[in-house]
Amino acid sequence: MTDSVYRIQGATGEWEVVIGLEVHAQVTSNSKLFSGAATAFGAEPNAQVSLVDAAMPGMLPVPNRECIRQAVRTGLAIDAQINKWSRFDRKNYFYADLPQGYQISQLYHPLVGEGAIDIALDDKDPENTKRIGIERIHVEQDAGKLMHDQHPTMSYVDLNRSGVALMEIVSRPDMRSPAEAGAYLAKLRTILRYVGSCDGNMDQGSMRADVNVSVRRPGEPFGTRTETKNVNSVRFVMATVEHEANRQVDVLESGGKVVQETRLFDPDSGTTRSMRSKEDAHDYRYFPDPDLLPLELTDDFIEECRASLPELPDAKRHRYENALGLAAYAAGVLTAEVETARWFEALLAETAKAAGKREAEVAKQASNWLISEFFGALNKLGKTLDTSPVGHEAAAELLALVADGTISGSIAKQVLEKMLAGEGGAAEIVEREGLKQTSDTGAIEAAVAKVLADNADKVEQYKGGKEALFGFFVGQTMKAMQGKANPQVVNELLKKALG
Amino acid sequence: MTELTELTVAEIRDGVAGGAFKAVEVAEAFNANVAAAQAALNAFIVTTPYKAIEAAARVDADRAAGKALGKLAGVPIGMKDLFATKGVQTTAASHILEGFTPEYESTVSRNLWNAGAGMLGKLNLDQFAMGSSNETSAFGNVVSPWRRWDGDTAPLAPGGSSGGSSAAVSARLCPAATGTDTGGSIRQPAAFTGISGIKPTYGRCSRWGIVAFASSLDQAGPMARTVRDCAIMLEAMAGFDPKDATSLDLPVPAWEAGLNPDLRGKKVGVPREYRLDGMDGEVAASWDQGIAWLKDAGAEVVEISLPHTRYALPTYYIIAPAEASSNLARYDGVRYGLRDLPDGANLQEMYAATRAAGFGAEVKRRILIGTYVLSAGFYDAYYTQAQKVRTLIARDFEKAFEQCDVILVPTTPSAAFALGEKSADPLEMYLNDVFSVPASLAGLPAMSVPAGLNGQGLPLGLQVIGRPFDEQGVLNAGLAIESRAAFHAKPEKWW
Known part of the structure; x- marks a missing residue:
């Protein structure tokens, strides 16, 4: 990233952008932060509201252990300090989506302190990273939702979200470009989804960012910042930074002041x-909040949270590279989404088992196939791994057939297409369509002899030094064999025949 | 046979269990007293005679069927209108909650019904429990059943905020009632009306379903005519409640069975800081008498120091309004209670109109004070400082309890005052809490028991303060005073 410093070229010179994000992530839990009401998305308005959420007289909040646990796990996943003593505060204001007249949050003593995550801007080089500091994570209640378009003079209130647990993850102002802001949010989302503490569904509002932007001359102190609220996608965060930074430069260059x-x-x-x-x-x-005692965590609780963490994306990527021998790029692609990694690992295990090999022996094959064959094929169908008609078991069966030489890579492509079309399992299709590759040297020798005889001119050229023609002979032979010849045997026999 | 309404909680319980009379007869007798006194005393906001009868009939049926009876089987009680009661209007004596009928039952009231008690009605109080005379109720003030001996018929304050409870118990409208105590709201009215009342350790009684005033101070407790009755009631009311995060996860002791007026081996602390300059002579004399009684009961009396006592009142009047200003934000006209929506009003205007119309003057005053002390720029000077002083006050008590087992002080600086006498000057009214507030800030159990009458024939109370969780020690010292004071005075019936 040092090779591409992001600067805005103003009329009066260069400007540097300084960005910090406050990300609100909805905690994955069955019930709300301080009440037993359900949290599922998409319920009928006001169907998930307890007496506590509606702030009925005399109702009291009781902390939900699972929400605290998820926030602690998240903190551990970003290498943050876990504060064994934290406290809830009330943030007081009147609004129709806030029944209590205050939000229970943590201002003075957050649950999670300093941490950091590493972001990579270059897909091809995931090792080239930048560390973005995280100041704190605190836990707080979400507000309800107001609907202003249901009635000409009134607003409707839906309290289903009221009291749902949020983590507010506050970064340091460590980002310097739209791309870094986007990469930070994407990486944070990946980690949360690995940990399972937030589903990361930005379109459902499970994750949203307040984007703090300021500009300055390189090397000068921070400028005045603005905060753009509730931005709900990586792309929009990048657009916000871009627009806001340029707007501020325009304001400053025309002699104005940025207003906080x-x-x-x-x-x-x-x-x-x-x-x-x-x-x-x-x-x-x-x-x-006088209704709540300070939150005191035991070492046992924290250790239990730590033990429950899965392998995190960076660790997984390193393992793919070191233990499985994958290229950095492939390891990066496969670990970017927890579902992809999970799918890959299942595929790997089943392929190794079906082929009777160690995982490391089939890892490259599985990784290449997944990235260059399967993703493309799914993409064409408008499907994802989640909705794929071919599961990892079925895919493993196909890869095992390639691994043990039953079919070639090119035949595997055809078989996959048929599998995706619902025409059966890999072995079944290969059997039915007679696609097994042959290593029968007699048949292949005959085919080679015919190809060489039919292309005597090219044989002359080959022998005259045009060695690139070898591929042509392989192709012709394979064609003559309807793709079913073992390519290795074809190679050997061709070499022998061409002397 | 004594009139049923003269019986104590213990006597009613035992009489019902033993078959001396039916629970329904008791309920009917108290219902009649309630109805006869309502116009004059205004002790209830709503009466629920059918509830009392229903509960009593169930007890009678259970007894006839040979079933085990609860700790309060057949005892009809009054319920302070700060406790949410399912299906019965719950107002906190505020116009803003007029007509509000909860769909839920507070933990404390549910515990009482489960123990076999029945509800005579919802008792009047100072609005949102803010007041010391019951004059801030939106439903008219309660009038004390007590009058001065000198023929002056000026209506007297029953104390507050649990003034409906104190008036009703002393006037024999109910044998016991619930109260809540934030800075003295059980003890001061008990003292004013010649009855007993205990505020247990903070957290003993669940706050779930009690309209909140100041969450870190609010605590429910019983008010009754005897120490034993308080013990019986408190046993039924108390207990861990997972729905209240500040609830104490401790078993409820058998306080009644543990009652023992023999104080040999116990030390009673007498704090010098409570002997204020210009203290009412009769109050001082009553305190001295109390010290003598406890010596007589076998206790050793030691002088102690609670050096931060004089900061307790200002500290309380920062913390309690601060919490109240936030706790009362939910009364906004949106979901329940009063809504005042002027023509064309927007949301903010509706809030303003509703709260202006719904809250009384004292409630508004405290919301304003609380909002002010929490405001940016003032927070550290007021709220943070008050929290520090609160810690020092609690530490004073901790140190004192290294030297003694219980502390004896007067409950109030004077006997009951006349209605209207202090209502014009909030500060003078606040001073009434001077002896009760320190124990509230420290979360300690504290009880008022009647000690005698002053020269005008009005009751004076003595206050026993104990260590955290030591309600038993408080009750026992209270019992030692009770048995020596032999307080049998009751208001002469004029209503």
């Missing part, structure tokens, strides 16, 4: 607009 304010991103125009300035900011009157 809250802004909104408009996905249709790709621009941001002002929501409220610092002068309108609420005085939230934070104070410790």
